[in-house]
Amino acid sequence: MGDLPEFLDRYQLERPRSDRPLGFAAALADHHVPGISIALLEHGQVTQTWTMGRRSVTSDAPVEPDTLFQAASISKSIAAACVLRLVDESVLDLDTDVNDLLKSWQLPANDGWQPHVTLRQLLAHTAGTTVHGLAGYPPGMPVPSVPDILDGRGNSAPVRVTAVPGVRHSYSGGGYTIAQLVLTDVTGLDVDTLAWELVFEPAGMVHSTFAQPLDRARAVRAASAHRAGPAPVAGGWHTYADLAAAGMWSTATDVARFFAAIRDSAAGAPGALLSARSTRAMLTRGAPNRAYGLGVGIAEPGAPAFVGHSGSNEGYRSWAGIHLDDGSGAAIMTNGDHGYQLITDVLLPALRREYGWPAAAGAPTPAVAASDLAGRYVSRDDEFVVAETDAGLTLTVPGQPPVPLTAGTDGGWRARVLNVDVRFPIRDGDRVLVLHQELVPDADVEATRVTG
Structure with a gap:
């Protein structure tokens, strides 16, 4: 564990490669990202955790391996795993109409036409539901209940079905909020308790939580959110009541451990997080127009087998994934709005080259004269x-x-x-x-x- 390795300084950002390398600290500054945490996966295990920068531009507190970041939409992967664990325990069924499971709210009819929506469709983003992303609630703003959010009485539109369910992928944080309500209505437990019992503890995610807002003990270890500037988000961060869609706090190491657990499940390892049937369901493409399973992005046809997800909350950007064959991958968490460009333009190319991650589909091997x-x-x-x-x-x-x-x-x-x-x-x-x-x-x- 420690500062980022020297090899990251060999990669350029928006400059000719023949120029002197920028250095990764300069890349952070150029992207207005105060801090970053990276957990490296090799052979399906977390082998190193690297950190750099500060938790906030208003303090000198450094990012450390146990620093918490909002994982944003990576929360969807954990929520899907919670559902699948309950499917394995015969508590839930992926193909039951969710209105038969919901107690505190019902998915409404459209002018007398009642859509039939299932958990499988909600988790695959094929339910035809609205509300792509969610903004969270700044400090001082009342946080509505989940039924109120679904009915549009928060700061997002009502969640409704506007496309034929089960046909096409259309990303919907609103759909995951329906799935969240199914989890709590059926079990009578809150999301944080369910996640700890079903996923966090079995996967070794010792620092992760769906507590929103954070308690004082965790808040002192959290990285603050930042917009361009970098300018701190007022109050440090937003509160997300849409927990399944965007509400998990975690560390890069914990997120990497989760995807390692999914790889173990795909390999049928003893004591794996998910059963073989649930793992197949998670890693099966939900619709022809997007390489997405249940709560996870998967590989396009012809590409090396892969599972992962990215995340984007106010002032946070993250990415995580693992190649299923060789267990290589990483989890990366940042506390800046432009962190995803840093991840895709600098970090992922550097990690692929340094550690020999599987090449993308279509790469010619061997080299042609x-x-x-x-x-x-x-x-x-x-x-x-x-x-x-x-x-x-x-x-x-x-x-x-x-x-x-x-x-x-x-x-x-x-x-x-x-x-x-x-x-x-x-x-x-x-x-x-x-x-x-x-x-x-x-x-x-x-x-x-x-x-x-």
Whole structure:
């Protein structure tokens, strides 16, 4: 345990790779993120926890391994596991109409048409329910009951069914709030007690809690939320009564242990958290339009098996996941609104390279000779010319000088003068160029080689 390792300082952020490395402390500052905690997973075990920065810009208290962060939507993964544990105990059924389970509230009809919604659909975000995300309640603002939240008497819209249940994935924190009410109505226990008995204690999540608001003993160990600036969120953080959707406080180590427990369940390990049947249900895609199971993101077809989730609350950003085959992965928690860009642009590429995480689907292995990659590649909006040189390849875009590319160790090609990676997979029999620019996440450009 300790400060972040030196290898993170070798990666650039919004600068040419040929420049002197920024250093990770500078990357934190550029993203207005005061503090971060990372738990590394190797072979399905937490092997290291690294921390850097402060819990708040208003104090010198450092982020430590037991510092609590709001896990935000990673709460959905734990809530889904609670439901599945109760399914394993025959207390709940995934395919029963939730109105047959609810006592304190009912999902209303739409102009006389009564939708039939199940826990399986709520956990997979296929129930057609509204309210994507939830803002929480600042200090001093009354926190409504869960039925009041569902009826729109809080600071979010009413939760209603507006699409045909069971057909398509449409992310809904409101749906998870319905699932939360099912848990408490059926068992008579609060979410924090249920989570401790069903998930936290069995998975070794010793610091985690769904207590909202935090008690004084835990609050002194919590990282405060921050907006850009970085500017502290008034009062430190918001309170989330929508616990199943966004209300868990945790540490990076605890979150990593949870996903390690899901991997153990998938492997059928003795004493695993979930049964084989419930694990299959969790890791089965709920709808064709999104790689999402029950409370977890899963791998796209053809990619290495994976389970994980990200989280975004006011002033907090987090990510966690594990590769099911080799047990590699991490949990990362930050206390800044721009923390997710830091995670996706800097940390995940660095961890993948340093620890050899499984490559994404379509990565060419083994590497292809440069002479076999040269040619003209065209997409709807772009044209690229790839040429072989003595040093490797060049990539030319109209109006720009050629960008030199060097072969990477993972089958791809990298530019040092820019933050650019290029891959050349074969799709449907055609060679394809995939251009990834690290400062533009989730915006890969694809072009197909043309002949003649």
